[in-house]
Amino acid sequence: MRRRHHINFGSCRPCRFALAIGMALLSPMAWAPAAAAPAKGAASAHRPKAASFGLCADQMLMMLADPSQIASLSPTARGPLSAYAQRAKAFPINRGSAEEVIASGAKLLLQSDAVSPTSAAALRQFGIKTISIPMANSWPEIDAMVRQIAHELGQSARGEAVIKNMHQRLAQLHPTSPTNQWPSIIYYRPDGGGAGAGTFVDISLKAAGFRNLQSLWGPPQWGGIPAERVLRQPPDAFAVSYFDTSNNGTSILRRNPLLWGQARTRPIIHVPGKYWNCGSPLLVDAVELLVAERRKLIASPTYRASSSRASLSRSQRPSP
Amino acid sequence: MTCLTLTNVHVPIGSRTVLRDISFRASGGEFIGLVGPNGAGKSTLAKALASLLPTSSGSININGQCLTQFSPKDSAKNIAYLAQGDIVHWPLSARSIVALGRRPHIDAFGSPSRADQAAVDRAMQRAFVGEFTDRDVTQLSGGERARVLLARALAVEAPIFIADEPVGALDPRHGLNIMALLREEANRGVLVITVIHDLALATRYCDRLIALRDGELADDGPPHQVLSPRGMAAHYAVEGHHAAHDGQAFVLPWRPL
Amino acid sequence: MTHPSHPAAGLIRPVRQSSLCVGLLLLLGALMLASLNFGYVDIDQSDLIRAAFGLSDPSTNMIVQQLRMPRMLLAVMVGMSLGASGAVLQGLLHNPLAEPGTLGITGAASLGAVIAIYFGFAATTPLSLPLFAMTSAGIATLLLLFVARDNGRTLTLILLGVGISGVSVALTSLAMNLSPNPWAVSEIAMWLLGSVRDRTFQEVNLAAPFILIGLIMLMACAPSLDILSLGEDSARSLGLRVGRLRILAIGGTSLAVGAGVAVSGSVGFVGLMMPHLIRPLVGHIPSRLILPSAIGGGALVLAADIVVRLIAVGPELQLGVLTSLIGTPFFIYLVISLRKRMA
Numbered sequence: 059m060r061r062r063h064h065i066n067f068g069s070c071r072p073c074r075f076a077l078a079i080g081m082a083l084l085s086p087m088a089w090a091p092a093a094a095a096p097a098k099g100a101a102s103a104h105r106p107k108a109a110s111f112g113l114c115a116d117q118m119l120m121m122l123a124d125p126s127q128i129a130s131l132s133p134t135a136r137g138p139l140s141a142y143a144q145r146a147k148a149f150p151i152n153r154g155s156a157e158e159v160i161a162s163g164a165k166l167l168l169q170s171d172a173v174s175p176t177s178a179a180a181l182r183q184f185g186i187k188t189i190s191i192p193m194a195n196s197w198p199e200i201d202a203m204v205r206q207i208a209h210e211l212g213q214s215a216r217g218e219a220v221i222k223n224m225h226q227r228l229a230q231l232h233p234t235s236p237t238n239q240w241p242s243i244i245y246y247r248p249d250g251g252g253a254g255a256g257t258f259v260d261i262s263l264k265a266a267g268f269r270n271l272q273s274l275w276g277p278p279q280w281g282g283i284p285a286e287r288v289l290r291q292p293p294d295a296f297a298v299s300y301f302d303t304s305n306n307g308t309s310i311l312r313r314n315p316l317l318w319g320q321a322r323t324r325p326i327i328h329v330p331g332k333y334w335n336c337g338s339p340l341l342v343d344a345v346e347l348l349v350a351e352r353r354k355l356i357a358s359p360t361y362r363a364s365s366s367r368a369s370l371s372r373s374q375r376p377s378p
Numbered sequence: 379m380t381c382l383t384l385t386n387v388h389v390p391i392g393s394r395t396v397l398r399d400i401s402f403r404a405s406g407g408e409f410i411g412l413v414g415p416n417g418a419g420k421s422t423l424a425k426a427l428a429s430l431l432p433t434s435s436g437s438i439n440i441n442g443q444c445l446t447q448f449s450p451k452d453s454a455k456n457i458a459y460l461a462q463g464d465i466v467h468w469p470l471s472a473r474s475i476v477a478l479g480r481r482p483h484i485d486a487f488g489s490p491s492r493a494d495q496a497a498v499d500r501a502m503q504r505a506f507v508g509e510f511t512d513r514d515v516t517q518l519s520g521g522e523r524a525r526v527l528l529a530r531a532l533a534v535e536a537p538i539f540i541a542d543e544p545v546g547a548l549d550p551r552h553g554l555n556i557m558a559l560l561r562e563e564a565n566r567g568v569l570v571i572t573v574i575h576d577l578a579l580a581t582r583y584c585d586r587l588i589a590l591r592d593g594e595l596a597d598d599g600p601p602h603q604v605l606s607p608r609g610m611a612a613h614y615a616v617e618g619h620h621a622a623h624d625g626q627a628f629v630l631p632w633r634p635l
Numbered sequence: 636m637t638h639p640s641h642p643a644a645g646l647i648r649p650v651r652q653s654s655l656c657v658g659l660l661l662l663l664g665a666l667m668l669a670s671l672n673f674g675y676v677d678i679d680q681s682d683l684i685r686a687a688f689g690l691s692d693p694s695t696n697m698i699v700q701q702l703r704m705p706r707m708l709l710a711v712m713v714g715m716s717l718g719a720s721g722a723v724l725q726g727l728l729h730n731p732l733a734e735p736g737t738l739g740i741t742g743a744a745s746l747g748a749v750i751a752i753y754f755g756f757a758a759t760t761p762l763s764l765p766l767f768a769m770t771s772a773g774i775a776t777l778l779l780l781f782v783a784r785d786n787g788r789t790l791t792l793i794l795l796g797v798g799i800s801g802v803s804v805a806l807t808s809l810a811m812n813l814s815p816n817p818w819a820v821s822e823i824a825m826w827l828l829g830s831v832r833d834r835t836f837q838e839v840n841l842a843a844p845f846i847l848i849g850l851i852m853l854m855a856c857a858p859s860l861d862i863l864s865l866g867e868d869s870a871r872s873l874g875l876r877v878g879r880l881r882i883l884a885i886g887g888t889s890l891a892v893g894a895g896v897a898v899s900g901s902v903g904f905v906g907l908m909m910p911h912l913i914r915p916l917v918g919h920i921p922s923r924l925i926l927p928s929a930i931g932g933g934a935l936v937l938a939a940d941i942v943v944r945l946i947a948v949g950p951e952l953q954l955g956v957l958t959s960l961i962g963t964p965f966f967i968y969l970v971i972s973l974r975k976r977m978a
Contacts, residue, residue, distance in 0.1 A: 133950070153675055153951060156833040157698045161676040175822055177833035184697055184835075428872050451874040459872030467729035467864040468919045478862050482874045486858050514919075530865070534873070 105212035106187075109152060109159045110135070111178065112170035114191050114336035117141055119168050121220065121339070122204070123211045125149070129164035139300075139331045141340045156180040166210060170336065194337030195258050197228070197265075204339060224339040231342075231349050233267030241294035241355055243268040243327075244283055246311060248300055252282035258337035263297070265341075266348030285317050292320045295355055297348075300331040325358070327351045380406035380441060380537040380569050382427075387436035389419075389426045395434065396422045397593050404571070404586075406537060409564035411574045411584035413604065415614055418590040420573040421462065424542045427571060428459035440538070454482035458534035460541040462573075464523045472510035472518070472526045476502050479533025498533050505529035505559060521552035528556060532563070539563055541572040545579060557583040577618070581605055581628045589613045605629045650916050652923045659930040663711065666937045670707045671699060673944040705839045709831040710940040710954075711933040712839075712846045713899045716891030718932020719853040719925050721906025722913075726860035726921035727884050728783050732793055732969060734906030735892045736962075739799025740775045741903065744889075744896035745827055746803040747771030749810050751897075753823070761837075765845055769893030775799050776885045829900035829955025831940055838898040849891025850929060852883045857922035859883075864921055902939075902955045904962020905932050911969065 109129040110119045116135035119128055120142045128149045135146035152158040154174040159167055159181055169178050170191040178188045189210055194200040201221050208217020233240065243263055245253050253259030254272040256279055263270040271293050272283050296311065311321040333344035355361050382404045389397035397419045404410055412420040425431045427438065429445050438445040440456055448456065458479070466475060479501065480494040490498070502508045505525045515523050528544060541560065545553035553576065561583045564570045574580045580587060580601060587604040589597040591613060597604045610618035610629065619632040671683060678686065678695055685691040686699035721734040735741045747767035750756070756763040782795055807827070811820050859880040862870040871877060895902075909932045910924055917923035936958070943952045 155675040155951070157675040157702055160694045160698050160702075163694065171821075174833065176830075180702065180833040180835045183837060184701065425868065428868075430868055430871050449874075450871070450876055454872060454874035457872065459869065461866055461869045461872070463866075465866040465869075467866070468921060470864060470919050474861075474918065474920060475865070478865060478873065481858070481862055527865070527869075530869075 106165035106210075107163055108166035108168055108211060109162060109164040110168040110170075111152070111154050111174050112168075112191070113137070113139060114170035114338065115168035116146065117336075117338060117340060118170075118191060118204075118207050119211075120145055120149075122208050122213045122216055124213070127211060129162035130158060139335050141332045141335070141343070143332070156184075159186060160184060168207065168210075191336070195256050196261055196337075197225075200224075200258075200337050200339060200341070203337070220339050224342055227342045228265055228345065231265065231345050233349075233352070235267065237269070240267050240269045241352065241361065242271050243295045243297055244271050244288060244293040245297040245299070246282060247280075248298070250282050251280050253280060254278040258341055259334055261337075262334060262341050262344045262348065265345045267352055268295075268297075268348065285314055288320055289316055292324065294361060295325045295327055295351075296321050297327045297329055299329045299334065323360075325351070325355050325361075327355075379567070381439075382538060382569060383437075383439040383442075385437050385439070387426065387438060388434045389422055389431055390434045391422065391431070395593065397426065397590075400436070400590075400595050402588060402595065402598055404569055406567045406569045407564055408569055408586055409561055409584050410569075410571045411580040411587045411601070412571065412590065413574060413577070413580060413587050413613065414590040414596065419593045420590055421542050422593075423590065424459075424540050424571065424573050427538075428457050428540045429453045430459070451482050454534070454536075456536050457538045457540060458531040458536040460528060460531040460539075460544055462542040462546065464520060464527055464547075466515050466523065466527075469514040469516045471512050472507055472515050472529075473498065473502070473512065475515055475526055476507070476529045476533050479530045482534060497535055501529040501533035501535075504532055504562070506555070521548050524548055524552065524556065528559065536568075538569045539571070541570070543573050543575065545574065545576055553579060577605060578628045578630055582626055601629075602627055611635055652917055652927070655913075655916055655927050656930060659927055659934060663930055663934045663937070666934050666941065667707055667711065670710070670937055670941050671703050673941055674698065674703055675944075701835055702833060705834050705836045706831050706940070707937065708839050709834050709842070709899055710937040712843060713831065713895040713902055714905055714933035714936030715929040716846050716849055716853075716895045716932075717902065717905040717936070718909040719850055719929035720888040720892050721932070722910040722921070722924045722928035723853045723856050723860065723884050724888060724906070725910050726863065726924070727856070727880070728779075728792060729864070730792055731911065731973065732907065732966070734904070734910075735772075735888060736901065736903040737793055737907060737966070738775070738779055738796035739803060740772050740779075740888060740892055741896055741901040742800040742803035742807075743775035744768040744772035744893045745901050746807050746810070747893065748897045748900075749807050749823055749827075752826075753810055761841060765841055765894040765897040768897035769845060769889050771803075772893035772896070773885060773889035775803075776888050780881055780885060825953065826900045827955075828953035829902040829958070830943075830951070830953050831899045832951060832954075834898060842894040842898045845890045845894035849887045849889070849894065852887030853891060853929075854925055856880060856883045856887065857925050860921035860925075900953075900955060902936060903959045904966060905935055905958055907969070908962055908965050909935060911965075 105124065105127055107127050107129045108119055108123060109131075110116045111132050113132070113134040116131045117140065119131065120135070125148065130150040130152040131146050132154060133151050134140060135149070136143050136151065140146060150162070154177055156177045165186060167178060167181050167186055167188045168191060169188060182188045187210070189207065191207065192199070192203050194203040204217050204221055205214070208214050208220070245259055245263065252272050253270070254277050260270050260273045271291070275283060275287060298311070311317050311326070327348065329344055329347060333347065334341055384403075385401050387397060387400040388395055400423065412423060414420055422431065426433060429448065440448075445453065477490060477494075477498050480490050480497060483494060484490055502511070505528045507522070507525050507529050510518060510522065510526060515526055518526065524544070531539065531541070539560070544556050544560070548556065557579050560570050560572060564585070574584070584601055586599065587597075587601050588595065589604050589609065596613060597609055603609070604613075605618060607618060607620070610616055610631070614631065615635050616631045617633050617635055619630040621628060621630070671687065676698060678699065682691050682695060683699060686695040689696050689700060691699070717735060724733040724735070724738065725731055745768070747770055748764055751764045751767035756767065778799065779792065779795060783792055807823065811823050859870070859875050862873045862875050863880070865873075867877060909928045913924055913927045913931055917927065936954070939957045939961075940954055943954055943957055946952055
C-alpha cells in the first residue's frame with residue numbers, strides 16, 4: 059500500500075536550519091526575482107493570483123509565484139513540516155474551503171495531497187483552474203512538475219532558474235566513488251514504512267551516494283523492509299525522518315528490540331521531515347544533509363572496520 | 379346471511395401440508411369452536427379462514443365467492459381476525475388501537491368518518507374498554523389489553539369473526555367475559571369461529587365444535603357430540619367429566635387415558 | 636412480548652400533527668436562513684440578501700448562491716432522508732434502535748459510493764455514484780428484512796447491523812487498498828466521516844431526484860405502519876399488503892439514504908435521535924412520526940452543519956463526527972433504558 063509521505067502538521071517551528079543552509083542557495087531561485095515583481099494586488103492575467111491546498115502545493119506556490127500572486131496558503135504551510143514555515147507567515151491562511159478561494163479573487167488553485175477534493179471539484183465548476191501537483195518521484199518528473207506549475211503561474215523563467223539551480227547543486231553533491239563502494243542504508247518512517255524504488259526519498263538517498271537497500275530488495279514504493287531482512291544483512295546506516303512531528307523518530311526501531319539491536323550500533327541519520335515532504339526541488343536540501351552525514355559516516359572508525367570486514371568476507375566467498 | 383363454505387381445503391406451510399381435506403359449511407349466527415390437541419392445525423385453519431395463509435387446493439367461499447378473489451381490503455372488511463397473544467409494539471392509546479379496526483373501511487390516506495368513530499365507540503363499549511380511551515395499552519393488564527384488542531377486531535364490524543385462542547392466557551373472569559361477548563356477536567348474526575382449549579367454556583358457549591386431529595377434520599357437530607366420552611378419548615386421549623350447572627352441560631378434562 | 640415505550644411515555648402530551656409540523660418547519664426555515672449566514676468569508680446581512688438574489692458582486696453571489704445554498708439544501712435533504720427512514724425502519728421492525736446507521740445501511744451505501752469513486756466509475760458517469768450507493772444500501776436492507784422476518788428481536792437486528800457494517804468497512808478498506816489513487820486512504824477516511832462542505836448544485840441535482848422519490852416512498856409507508864404495530868398477522872387481516880410495504884420501505888430507504896450518502900458521506904444517528912424525540916409528541920403513532928421526523932432530521936443536520944462552521948479553529952470538523960458525538964450517548968441511553976424495561 060502506498061502511503062502519504064507527508065501527513066502531519068502542527069504548530070509552527072522556526073526553521074533556522076533551513077534558513078542557514080538553504081537560503082543563500084535558494085535565494086536566486088525564489089526571492090531574487092520576487093524583488094522585481096509588480097506591486098501587490100497587480101497580479102495580471104498571465105500571472106494569475108493563486109491559492110493552495112496542501113503542503114506541497116503551498117511550497118511550490120511560495121517557491122515559484124510572486125508574493126502578490128499568493129492569495130492564500132493552507133495551514134500546513136506554517137507547520138513544522140513546511141520548508142517555508144517562516145515565509146508563510148506573510149500570507150493569509152485558508153481553511154481549505156471554496157468560499158475563501160472565491161472571495162480572495164484567486165483564478166488558480168494548486169492542490170496536493172488531496173486535502174479537499176470536493177472543494178477543488180467545486181472550484182472547477184466556478185471557472186477557477188485547479189491544478190493538482192503531480193507526484194514527482196524522479197528528477198525528470200520534478201523538472202516537469204516545476205515547469206508545469208511555473209507555466210500555470212506565468213513564471214516560466216523562474217521555473218527554469220529553479221530547475222537549473224537544482225541540477226547544478228545536485229551535480230556538485232554527486233559522489234565520485236563507484237556505486238558499489240557507497241554505504242548501504244535503510245530508511246524507516248515512524249509508522250514502519252520505508253521508501254523503495256519509485257520514491258523521491260530513494261532518489262535523494264542515491265543522489266547523496268547511499269545504496270538504498272530497499273530499492274534493491276523491495277518492496278517498491280512506501281512499504282517497509284521486514285525486520286527479518288535487516289537482521290540478515292544489516293545496513294551501514296539507518297535513516298529516519300519525521301521525528302520533528304512524531305513523538306520519536308526512531309520509534310519504529312525502538313519498538314522492535316531486534317531492530318534496535320542492529321540500529322543502536324549503527325549511525326542513525328535524522329532527516330527533518332520538511333526536507334522531503336514531497337518530490338520537489340527542495341529535496342536538494344535533504345541531499346545536502348545526507349552528503350554531510352555520509353562524509354561523517356565514512357570517516358568514522360567503526361564504519362571503516364565494518365566495511366573492511368565486509369570486503370574481507372566478500373573476497374573470501376567463492377566467486378561464482 | 380353470511381355463508382362460509384370450505385371444500386377439500388389443503389393448507390401447506392412450507393413443504394408440509396398442515397391441513398388436509400377440510401370441508402364444512404357455516405353460516406352467520408353460529409358460534410363455532412375449533413378444538414383438538416396441540417399441533418392439530420387449529421391456528422392454521424383460523425389463519426387460512428382469514429386468508430392469511432394460501433390454500434394449495436380446495437376452496438374457501440364466502441357467499442359463493444372464492445376467498446382468493448377478494449382483494450386484501452375486501453377480505454379485511456368481511457373477516458375480522460383476532461390474533462393469538464396481545465402484542466402491541468408501541469405504547470399507543472387504547473382508542474387509537476381500536477380505531478385501527480376501521481382501516482379496511484378508510485382510504486389509505488383518508489381519516490375516519492363520523493360513522494367510523496361511532497363504530498369505534500360501539501366496539502369499545504361492547505368490550506368494556508370505554509374507560510381506557512386515552513390509556514397507554516402497554517400499561518394495561520394482560521386481560522385489559524386483550525379486551526382492547528378484541529374491541530379492535532369488533533370495530534371491523536365484519537360478518538365473520540375469527541379468533542385464535544382469545545381466552546388462552548386470561549384469568550377465569552376475563553375468559554368468561556370474552557366468551558360472553560363473542561356469544562353476543564353470534565347472536566347478532568355474526569359467524570364467530572374461535573380456536574379454544576378451554577373445553578368447559580367451549581361446551582358452554584359454542585353452538586358447534588369442529589375437532590381437528592393431525593391436520594384432518596375429525597369431528598364436526600354440537601359440543602355434546604364432539605366432546606362425548608368417546609370424542610374426548612379420540613381427540614384428546616383424556617377421560618372427561620361431563621356435568622351440568624344451571625341447566626347448561628359442560629365437560630372438564632379429568633384424567634389422561 | 637416487547638413493549639418498548641419511550642421513557643417519557645405518558646408524561647408528554649401529544650400535540651396535533653399539523654401544528655407540530657408547522658412548528659418544525661418554522662424552525663427548519665429559520666435554520667436555513669441562518670445557515671446562509673455562516674461560512675468562511677464574512678458577508679454582512681444586506682450583502683447576503685442581495686447576493687441571494689444575485690445582486691451583489693460576482694464572487695459574493697457565487698459564494699451565497701452556488702456554495703452556501705447547495706450546502707444548505709443538501710444538509711436538509713440528507714437530514715430529511717435520515718429522519719424519515721429512521722422513523723419507517725423503527726416502525727417496520729418494531730425496533731426503537733433501528734436506523735440506517737445502526738442497521739449498517741449507511742455503511743453499505745458508503746461501500747457502494749467508495750467503489751464508484753475509487754474505481755473511476757463516478758468520474759466517467761456521475762450518476763453511477765448514487766446508483767452504486769443506492770444499490771448496496773438496497774442489498775443491505777433486503778438482507779436485514781430477510782432476517783428480521785423470522786427473528787425481529789432488537790438484539791438480533793442490531794448485531795446483524797454490526798455485521799453488515801463490519802463487512803462494509805472491510806470491503807471499503809479493500810477498495811482503498813486496491814485503489815490506483817495514492818491519496819485514497821485519507822480521502823476515503825475523511826469522506827466516510829460525512830460532510831456537506833463545498834458541495835454545489837451538481838451534487839444537489841445528482842441526489843435530489845432520488846431523495847425526493849425515496850421520501851415519497853417512505854411517506855407512503857405511513858398508514859401501513861400503524862396497523863403493523865399489531866403484529867404482521869393482525870395487520871394483514873386488516874388489509875395490509877406486506878410485500879408492498881416492504882418494497883416501499885426498502886426502496887425508500889435505499890433511495891433516500893443511498894443518494895444522501897453518495898454526496899455527503901455517512902452522517903450517523905440522526906435517524907435514531909429524531910424519531911425518538913418526536914415520538915411522544917405524536918402519541919407514539921408510527922404514521923404520524925414520519926413527516927415530523929423528516930423535517931426534524933433536516934433541522935438537526937442543518938444545525939449540526941452550522942455548528943461545524945462556527946467552530947472556527949483548525950480544519951473543519953466533519954459533520955458526521957458531530958452527529959455521532961451527540962448520537963452515541965443517546966444510543967447508549969436508549970439501550971440502557973430498553974434493557975431496564977425488558978428485564
